[in-house]
Amino acid sequence: MENPYIPYPVVIDDIKIATEDKSLKTFKFVFLNKQDEKKFSLYKAGQFAELSIPGIGEIPIGIASSPVEKGFVKFTVFKTGVVTSHLHNMKVGDIMGIRGPLGNWYPWDMLKGKNVVIIGGGFAFTTLRSSIIYMLDPANRSQFGNIDVVYGARTPGMLLYRDELYEWETRDDINMHITVDGTNDSDWKYNVGFVPAIVEKKAPKADLNTYAIVCGPPIMIKFTEPALKKLGYNEKQIIMSLENRMKCGIGMCGRCNIGKELVCKDGPVFTLEEINKTPKEY
Amino acid sequence: MKVIKINKKDWENGINQSKKEYQLFGPVKEKDNYIFKKLQLDEYPDMEHKDTLVSPKSILFPQTEKILQTNLDESIDDHHIMKQVKKDYSKRAVISIKPYDAKAIQILNLNFDTDEYKDPYWCEAYKATTFIGLAVNNPSVFDFSSSTNTGPFAEQGLDVLLIDCSKEYLAKVLTDKGQAFLDVAGFNQETDNKKAIEIINNMKKKAENAISSQISTQNLKDKNTLDLYEAPFWDDIAFSCINCGTCSFVCPTCWCFDIQDETKGNLSYRIRNWDTCMSPLFTLHASGHNPRGEKTMRVRQRFMHKLKYFLDKYDNGIMCVGCGRCVKLCPVNIDIRKVCNLMNSHEPDTDN
Numbered sequence: 001m002e003n004p005y006i007p008y009p010v011v012i013d014d015i016k017i018a019t020e021d022k023s024l025k026t027f028k029f030v031f032l033n034k035q036d037e038k039k040f041s042l043y044k045a046g047q048f049a050e051l052s053i054p055g056i057g058e059i060p061i062g063i064a065s066s067p068v069e070k071g072f073v074k075f076t077v078f079k080t081g082v083v084t085s086h087l088h089n090m091k092v093g094d095i096m097g098i099r100g101p102l103g104n105w106y107p108w109d110m111l112k113g114k115n116v117v118i119i120g121g122g123f124a125f126t127t128l129r130s131s132i133i134y135m136l137d138p139a140n141r142s143q144f145g146n147i148d149v150v151y152g153a154r155t156p157g158m159l160l161y162r163d164e165l166y167e168w169e170t171r172d173d174i175n176m177h178i179t180v181d182g183t184n185d186s187d188w189k190y191n192v193g194f195v196p197a198i199v200e201k202k203a204p205k206a207d208l209n210t211y212a213i214v215c216g217p218p219i220m221i222k223f224t225e226p227a228l229k230k231l232g233y234n235e236k237q238i239i240m241s242l243e244n245r246m247k248c249g250i251g252m253c254g255r256c257n258i259g260k261e262l263v264c265k266d267g268p269v270f271t272l273e274e275i276n277k278t279p280k281e282y
Numbered sequence: 283m284k285v286i287k288i289n290k291k292d293w294e295n296g297i298n299q300s301k302k303e304y305q306l307f308g309p310v311k312e313k314d315n316y317i318f319k320k321l322q323l324d325e326y327p328d329m330e331h332k333d334t335l336v337s338p339k340s341i342l343f344p345q346t347e348k349i350l351q352t353n354l355d356e357s358i359d360d361h362h363i364m365k366q367v368k369k370d371y372s373k374r375a376v377i378s379i380k381p382y383d384a385k386a387i388q389i390l391n392l393n394f395d396t397d398e399y400k401d402p403y404w405c406e407a408y409k410a411t412t413f414i415g416l417a418v419n420n421p422s423v424f425d426f427s428s429s430t431n432t433g434p435f436a437e438q439g440l441d442v443l444l445i446d447c448s449k450e451y452l453a454k455v456l457t458d459k460g461q462a463f464l465d466v467a468g469f470n471q472e473t474d475n476k477k478a479i480e481i482i483n484n485m486k487k488k489a490e491n492a493i494s495s496q497i498s499t500q501n502l503k504d505k506n507t508l509d510l511y512e513a514p515f516w517d518d519i520a521f522s523c524i525n526c527g528t529c530s531f532v533c534p535t536c537w538c539f540d541i542q543d544e545t546k547g548n549l550s551y552r553i554r555n556w557d558t559c560m561s562p563l564f565t566l567h568a569s570g571h572n573p574r575g576e577k578t579m580r581v582r583q584r585f586m587h588k589l590k591y592f593l594d595k596y597d598n599g600i601m602c603v604g605c606g607r608c609v610k611l612c613p614v615n616i617d618i619r620k621v622c623n624l625m626n627s628h629e630p631d632t633d634n
């Protein structure tokens with residue numbers, strides 16, 4: 001019987017500070033055992049994993065690397081409580097564990113042949129990065145129509161994956177709409193304004209072939225919904241990734257539910273239509 | 283179906299015999315309460331016991347359980363690599379479990395043994411366990427199990443059902459596992475099956491008739507989840523609740539748990555502990571946001587889970603076996619029977 005609580009042992013291979021305030025770091029992990037890597041690498045963009053620090057605890061974190069990137073996995077973690085603070089103090093070479101991949105993913109089969117609008121805010125951009133890298137991969141790009149990305153943070157220095165964002169800006173197979181709440185930087189070439197406002201201005205109008213994936217803090221989600229409705233998106237065309245406090249990540253400990261759905265196992269990805277059928281306890 | 287007769291004079295001897303192959307668990311009196319515990323060589327299950335304070339689910343799902351371990355000493359091989367804690371899963375039998383508590387084990391099994399994931403600690407313990415039930419001849423005033431798909435003589439989840447007929451037990455053999463236990467105990471006195479079943483059925487009717495409280499659940503399935511969620515009665519129900527969590531800890535069907543790491547020296551354990559949705563910490567995000575920050579929301583969660591979400595998810599009845607423990611022990615008399623009937627008869631306000 002496979003024990004779903006046992007993490008795969010990994011070693012920290014690299015740590016990069018991700019934002020100017022140093023509250024986010026991106027950790028690159030390499031599996032100690034090749035066969036674990038093989039099992040884990042079947043993940044899909046949108047899934048998460050439990051990062052497991054022996055003696056400290058476990059935390060659910062979205063997988064920021066993409067299934068098309070081989071040999072390692074990456075996670076970007078915001079320092080906030082017990083486990084995340086401990087992780088921020090760990091060093092390259094330290095050994096810990098990863099349990100997963102867990103949860104469902106963005107509906108890639110259904111999205112084939114469709115236009116995709118990605119909307120993210122703050123540090124909830126991790127699995128969206130994974131998704132963009134996946135869609136832009138030469139082997140996959142032709143399977144999707146237009147790709148639009150609206151991504152915002154408080155300031156330019158708070159945007160995650162800046163090098164990649166600016167590179168994507170220069171490409172013609174993806175329409176980037178980067179924005180910040182505000183900036184003193186006179187060289188800032190991109191948008192200024194909150195995500196929902198930029199969505200309303202820049203995101204494509206809905207047609208039957210277009211789907212929006214939304215991931216961000218509750219307040220952003222709350223105001224993005226009406227913006228998308230104005231553009232004609234219906235409940236089925238809005239796909240969201242939810243967060244709830246978790247422990248087991250496999251649907252057993254009972255803590256992450258919204259109604260009868262368990263965010264860890266039946267989610268974290270739901271359509272707005274599904275979410276509207278359950279109590280909104282997230 | 284076979285029925286075996288056990289003369290009460292032979293009972294203790296049989297228990298002694300079975301201890302040679304099985305670890306036995308049974309109800310014993312400790313201070314003022316009955317609890318289920320592992321029986322020592324000179325201990326016998328108390329067959330007259332009333333309800334145990336907490337349910338025997340703890341035999342398969344302990345209140346606190348080490349699940350993984352590792353060594354944090356960087357000078358040794360395998361440091362920081364978590365491994366399953368080795369446990370004894372040799373044969374065991376639970377003696378004198380009540381039928382509704384056995385049914386509750388079946389409900390927990392739905393959670394821990396799934397197509398996608400299997401909880402190895404639960405599954406191993408479950409596989410190793412034989413359930414020897416004792417029919418309830420005199421149901422307590424809190425018992426409403428006859429309206430929750432179980433009942434004083436129910437057989438679901440049991441391997442043997444014992445019926446106390448004053449001088450003797452009749453033992454209904456329900457599974458091969460049950461037969462194997464009776465063989466080891468040396469209980470093999472056959473009896474006139476037809477007559478025995480008749481006696482049992484009469485006693486069963488009498489016990490069922492002695493249960494005075496019932497709940498109505500027939501409409502719950504067709505109710506709209508959000509209508510129930512938004513029903514006006516939740517504030518009233520929750521008003522006096524002090525969020526003590528007693529109701530979930532004594533409940534045989536509550537399965538929620540927490541996971542924590544504990545370290546002593548270099549030895550670190552990952553431990554799981556029973557948890558309760560009545561605690562605000564249960565859902566508190568690191569950001570301070572709490573999706574069930576108010577008491578009413580937590581009380582509603584407990585009842586909605588048991589009486590609606592579970593029903594919708596498994597289409598297999600409600601997540602309450604009618605043992606009455608929470609009704610009896612809630613310090614402010616919050617009563618699931620009343621809540622269930624309110625939910626079952628709730629009609630949303632059609633004006634808005």
Ligand SMILES: Cc1cc2nc3c(=O)[nH]c(=O)nc-3n(C[C@H](O)[C@H](O)[C@H](O)COP(=O)(O)OP(=O)(O)OC[C@H]3O[C@@H](n4cnc5c(N)ncnc54)[C@H](O)[C@@H]3O)c2cc1C
Pocket residue numbers: 048057058059060061062063076077078079080081082083084085123126127242243244245246247268566567568569
């Ligand atoms: C599906 C999913 C994906 C996530 N992806 C990311 C990500 O990519 N980057 C990132 O920085 N954060 C992410 N989070 C949030 C992250 O899990 C929490 O910030 C983290 O658990 C806080 O842990 P802590 O020990 O530092 O905080 P403490 O407040 O000390 O929390 C104690 C424990 O409670 C649980 N917990 C507390 N808050 C949360 C929460 N918001 N969500 C889930 N469990 C919680 C954890 O088990 C945690 O160990 C994600 C959460 C979910 C559910």
Ligand code: SF4
Pocket residue numbers: 522523524525526527528529530560611612613614615616
């Ligand atoms: S036992 Fe009663 S007071 Fe305590 S948490 Fe349960 S309902 Fe509330």
Ligand code: SF4
Pocket residue numbers: 529532533534535536588601602603604605606607608609618
């Ligand atoms: S909810 Fe109450 S009556 Fe029902 S099984 Fe649990 S403790 Fe027993």
Ligand code: FES
Pocket residue numbers: 245246247248249250251252253254255256257262263264265
């Ligand atoms: S985290 Fe345990 S059930 Fe979802």
